[in-house]
Amino acid sequence: MKKLLFLSVAALIALSAAGQKFDNLALTPPMGWNSWNKFHCDVSEALIMKAADALISAGMKDAGYDYIVIDDCWQVSRDENGEIVCDPERFPHGIKYVADYVHSKGLKFGIYSSAGTVTCQRRPGGFGHEYQDARTYARYGVDYLKYDWCGSTSQDAKSSYTNMSTALRTAGRPIVFSICEWGSNKPWEWAGTVGHLWRTTGDISDNWNSMIDIFEKQKDLSRYAGPGRWNDPDMLEVGNGGMTTEEYRTHFSLWCMLASPLMAGNDLENMTPETKSILLNKEMIAIDQDTLGRQAICYRENADYQIWVKTLANNEKAVCLLNKSDEKKSVLVDFELLAGIRSFGRGFGGMMPAPPAGGAGMPGMPGAPAAPGMGTPAGQRPQGAGTPGAANPPTATQQRPRMPAPLTLKDYTVRDVWEHKDLTLKETSVYVEMLPHSVKVYRFVRK
Numbered sequence: 001m002k003k004l005l006f007l008s009v010a011a012l013i014a015l016s017a018a019g020q021k022f023d024n025l026a027l028t029p030p031m032g033w034n035s036w037n038k039f040h041c042d043v044s045e046a047l048i049m050k051a052a053d054a055l056i057s058a059g060m061k062d063a064g065y066d067y068i069v070i071d072d073c074w075q076v077s078r079d080e081n082g083e084i085v086c087d088p089e090r091f092p093h094g095i096k097y098v099a100d101y102v103h104s105k106g107l108k109f110g111i112y113s114s115a116g117t118v119t120c121q122r123r124p125g126g127f128g129h130e131y132q133d134a135r136t137y138a139r140y141g142v143d144y145l146k147y148d149w150c151g152s153t154s155q156d157a158k159s160s161y162t163n164m165s166t167a168l169r170t171a172g173r174p175i176v177f178s179i180c181e182w183g184s185n186k187p188w189e190w191a192g193t194v195g196h197l198w199r200t201t202g203d204i205s206d207n208w209n210s211m212i213d214i215f216e217k218q219k220d221l222s223r224y225a226g227p228g229r230w231n232d233p234d235m236l237e238v239g240n241g242g243m244t245t246e247e248y249r250t251h252f253s254l255w256c257m258l259a260s261p262l263m264a265g266n267d268l269e270n271m272t273p274e275t276k277s278i279l280l281n282k283e284m285i286a287i288d289q290d291t292l293g294r295q296a297i298c299y300r301e302n303a304d305y306q307i308w309v310k311t312l313a314n315n316e317k318a319v320c321l322l323n324k325s326d327e328k329k330s331v332l333v334d335f336e337l338l339a340g341i342r343s344f345g346r347g348f349g350g351m352m353p354a355p356p357a358g359g360a361g362m363p364g365m366p367g368a369p370a371a372p373g374m375g376t377p378a379g380q381r382p383q384g385a386g387t388p389g390a391a392n393p394p395t396a397t398q399q400r401p402r403m404p405a406p407l408t409l410k411d412y413t414v415r416d417v418w419e420h421k422d423l424t425l426k427e428t429s430v431y432v433e434m435l436p437h438s439v440k441v442y443r444f445v446r447k
């Protein structure tokens, strides 16, 4: 009896230790490189090993990119035991050989499959082989699994992904689980306990419209993100040639504001200085990787101009002005107002100042009336309780715990994250010139 009790306790301890190993795997959004956006099915061991080398020589490993992920097309069939078989021509030494190489460089190794019977390129999927594949991946030395949704027909998404998640935990090797079901079944509502990140939309393409369209779809999802559980608006297209440098800078900035996983998707061996300067902007990366793990919310929106705010640790914040239009804009930025924005918590439990009289902070319209809905984060319910100037004062039951006094501009140094300079503000409101499709990102750094 005693022995049984001892064994049960030991098993429980082992299980909870394994649980913790998985839970702490992605406390900040995963960063790395994935083969798909640039190379599609043209993957091979040489390509992956060269990508690992290039990631290091370009300084990306030092900047935090540490996963090298082979996407679709590494696999060709299953053998008589149901074991997955890699393409023997493209991976002549097998997948473990590539994983070992990646590990020898101090990097982590990722692979791809699908929850259905086939992958999106009609290679064998994982359906019915979840536990076997999980053991195989653990044997290969996989650290990250991207699990797609092709070939899934009538499967239930939550149970399919939970099945694979359990299989990975059972196999025992800590593996980041990247759920890729394109947002079809609202994974943000259930995937937080199943995987570490989940795609929220269909695939990105290397053009402005696709990128900005995906970005817009993240607006209502901030509350679901946090350490170990990230919305994934898809991999980066920076450097693939379909957008201007300005647009790529915007793409990268927006993804960092969203606390998105940062998976570069370009040819790392042949990067222009512009591409490098974007992917290696450490100040921007620090905003993405902030330990608080908050996703930005859209604080103000007026047609094609938006202000996004990401609360950072230590009562700091990042503010991103976005000019989505095809025209230049001159925007009036009220830094005092931005400094006073209270923390946005998960679930928007945070507070913010009352809407500015006259639309301060909005583009080129000093004194203009604020547009409807401008007093709340775009598309969100109002957060008036306890806020100075709010229409409805809180009732006793709504009363929140007393918050510390809001910080003001005096408490911060404002840093331009792309100019890499602190601002010298002579006035608290300043006109800022914005190119078409551009951003300005400011970090409010505590003095």
Ligand code: GLA
Pocket: 036, 071, 072, 119, 120, 121, 148, 180, 202, 203
């Ligand atoms: C789907 C995914 C992509 C990529 C391809 C590979 O479309 O969403 O990110 O993995 O499959 O076939």
